[in-house]
Amino acid sequence: xxxxxxxxxxxxxxxxxxxxxxxxxxxxxxxxxxGGRRRPAQEPLSGTAFPALRDYxxxxxxxxxxxxxxxxxxxxxxxxxxxxxxxxxxxxxxxDFDEYRRYSRLFKxxxxxxxxxIEDRGIDEIYIDLTGLVxxxxxxxxxxxWTRARDVAVSIQSAVxxxxxxxxxxxxxxxxxxxxxxxxxxxxxxxxxxRETDIPARIWPLPARKVNGIGPKAxxxxxxxxxxxxxxxxxxxxxxxxxxxxxxxxxxxxxAAHGRDERAVVTYSEPKSISRETTFEDDLHPVHDREQLSxxxxxxxxxxxxxxxxxxxxxxxxxxxxxxxxFKTVTRDRTIDAPTRDAGTIRRAAGECLxxxxxxxxIRLLGVRIGSLSKPGAQTHADESSxxxxxxxxxxxxxx
DNA sequence: TCTGGGGTCCTAGGACCC
DNA sequence: TCTGGGGTCCTAGGACCC
Numbered sequence: 098x099x100x101x102x103x104x105x106x107x108x109x110x111x112x113x114x115x116x117x118x119x120x121x122x123x124x125x126x127x128x129x130x131x132g133g134r135r136r137p138a139q140e141p142l143s144g145t146a147f148p149a150l151r152d153y154x155x156x157x158x159x160x161x162x163x164x165x166x167x168x169x170x171x172x173x174x175x176x177x178x179x180x181x182x183x184x185x186x187x188x189x190x191x192x193d194f195d196e197y198r199r200y201s202r203l204f205k206x207x208x209x210x211x212x213x214x215i216e217d218r219g220i221d222e223i224y225i226d227l228t229g230l231v232x233x234x235x236x237x238x239x240x241x242x243w244t245r246a247r248d249v250a251v252s253i254q255s256a257v258x259x260x261x262x263x264x265x266x267x268x269x270x271x272x273x274x275x276x277x278x279x280x281x282x283x284x285x286x287x288x289x290x291x292r293e294t295d296i297p298a299r300i301w302p303l304p305a306r307k308v309n310g311i312g313p314k315a316x317x318x319x320x321x322x323x324x325x326x327x328x329x330x331x332x333x334x335x336x337x338x339x340x341x342x343x344x345x346x347x348x349x350x351x352x353a354a355h356g357r358d359e360r361a362v363v364t365y366s367e368p369k370s371i372s373r374e375t376t377f378e379d380d381l382h383p384v385h386d387r388e389q390l391s392x393x394x395x396x397x398x399x400x401x402x403x404x405x406x407x408x409x410x411x412x413x414x415x416x417x418x419x420x421x422x423x424f425k426t427v428t429r430d431r432t433i434d435a436p437t438r439d440a441g442t443i444r445r446a447a448g449e450c451l452x453x454x455x456x457x458x459x460i461r462l463l464g465v466r467i468g469s470l471s472k473p474g475a476q477t478h479a480d481e482s483s484x485x486x487x488x489x490x491x492x493x494x495x496x497x
Numbered sequence: 498t499c500t501g502g503g504g505t506c507c508t509a510g511g512a513c514c515c
Numbered sequence: 516t517c518t519g520g521g522g523t524c525c526t527a528g529g530a531c532c533c
Contacts, residue, residue: 132501158501160533173533176499192501219504219533312531345507374502414525424500428527464502 101238103246104362105225106268106276107208107253110285112221113161115263116200117190121147128166128187132159132177151185153177156376160192164285197221200261207260211253216362222280224273225253226362243269243290250288274358275300277309296356301328308353315342315350330354367470371410372418373400374464380422383456387495390463394451395444397465402440410470411436415443417450418464426462429453436471443467456495 109115113131118124124147133153157177169184177189201220208215214226231245232238250267257265268279270291278300279289291299305327306316322341324330330338331354339347352358375397381390405411416430429450437443447465 154498156499156501158499160501174500178498179500182498194502221533310531314530343508369505370503372503376501416526426528430526432525462501 100228100234101232102271103227103231103242104270104273104276105212105227105246105250105253106273106280107223107225107257108266108268108280108284109204109221109257110264110266111161111163112200112263113192113197114163114166114190116197117193118163119262120196121190124188126165128163128169128184129190130159130162130166130171130177130180130184130187131190131192132161132180133157133189133191147188147190149185150177150181150187150189153181153189155378162187200263203261204257204263204265207256208253211256212249214362214364216364224276224362227269238292243292247288247290250290254286254288270356272356272358273360273362274309274353275356278303278307281307293356297328300356301326301331303327305330305354310349310353315346318342327354368408368410369470370416370466370468371401371404371408371412371470372416372464372466373397373404374418374462376420376462377460380459380461382459383495390460390495393463394447394465395440397463398444398447399440401465401467402438402443405438405467409472411438411473412467413437413469413471414467415446415450416464416466416468417447417454418462418466419451419454419460420462422459422461424461427454430466430468432469436469436473438473451495 114129117129117131130150133155134157155177159171159173159175159177159180161173162171166184166187169187171180171184171187180187197220205215205217205223208223208225212225212227212230214229216224216226218224227246227249230249232242236242246269250269253267254265257263264286266280266284266287266289268276268282268289268291270276270279271293275291275296279291280287282289282299303326304316305311305319305324306313308327311319318341319325319330322333322337324333330350333351333354335348335351338350341347342350375393377393383390413436414430414432416428418426418428420426431446431450433442433446443465
């Protein structure tokens with residue numbers, strides 16, 4: 098029997114959009130979406146005239162929308178052209194990831210000062226294990242402990258606000274799965290504390306899709322079984338779930354619906370892979386645009402090599418990703434004998450992968466990945482310079 | 498007018514070894 | 516001639532998450 102735990106999930110409210118509102122406070126209260134092409138570094142917005150969604154043309158999706166924009170039916174992941182039809186007057190700001198990463202560090206440092214046991218879950222959310230902070234051995238799960246946890250959450254919110262000017266929502270429950278759901282229940286700015294006994298009333302009425310790990314495919318398949326809410330999932334026959342979803346995922350669905358999750362808060366983990374990819378403004382033809390494709394291909398390899406260098410890793414498995422104009426995606430990879438961080442070596446291995454892929458239609462996306470990462474040991478000999486990869490035989494990979 | 502970019506994890510088959 | 520396991524590595528694809 099495991100000791101009762103107390104786990105918090107902290108989720109920044111409309112993070113990217115809220116960072117932009119710090120910069121442009123005059124936009125507060127208006128529907129604003131973030132997305133589209135990256136802002137060129139030396140091109141700040143004028144401060145008086147902001148582009149409207151209706152004036153946008155091209156590829157891209159919404160990465161974040163303010164709550165005012167969400168009220169108009171747009172949400173993150175939605176294509177910008179579709180969003181423009183729903184909310185033509187909404188303002189569109191390009192993303193500035195450097196700035197978001199800066200605020201991400203500020204908010205995590207502020208939380209760490211209150212509660213050090215945090216697990217990074219990307220730029221705008223974390224889990225925290227509060228067990229040691231609020232529960233004593235003698236009174237594990239005493240009502241007092243949960244009251245103390247709420248106090249800690251209040252401290253975290255004010256620490257984050259002081260450090261960044263931003264608000265966050267916090268869920269506190271016995272595990273990560275429930276806390277992730279709980280933090281969303283009273284957004285923005287809420288604190289939601291749930292105990293096991295709250296599961297039927299607070300968790301079961303929610304759509305199954307709210308469970309972290311049940312995505313669009315699984316929830317659609319659940320729907321065909323007549324299962325729409327987490328409660329219906331909890332009542333479903335375990336054997337039926339295993340029959341439809343396999344032994345592992347089926348059993349997990351059943352556990353998740355009952356709010357059971359014993360995963361630990363992991364405060365440190367090594368990266369498994371590093372990748373760079375790009376979607377073209379217009380689909381490129383493997384023959385007619387091969388010069389441009391080769392240049393982009395080489396540039397992706399150089400960027401992956403730079404990332405390896407900066408983060409201090411070498412990798413052994415080089416991967417290529419290609420998405421065709423029909424959105425079908427293929428990948429190929431190739432494991433080389435010795436780990437590398439050299440752009441030219443990566444370029445050659447990825448070039449070999451390219452030869453194993455059909456090039457019979459236009460290409461929408463090209464990506465390069467490296468996995469099987471390790472810290473370089475006593476690797477002393479100088480790497481080939483990245484510049485060598487920039488002056489390649491440009492036309493060797495794409496066919497004539 | 499469809500559908501970004503950076504990740505993780507899982508599955509499954511084949512190679513290869515013991 | 517056919518017949519065994521188990522373990523690990525490699526590769527390809529897919530679901531999912533932020």
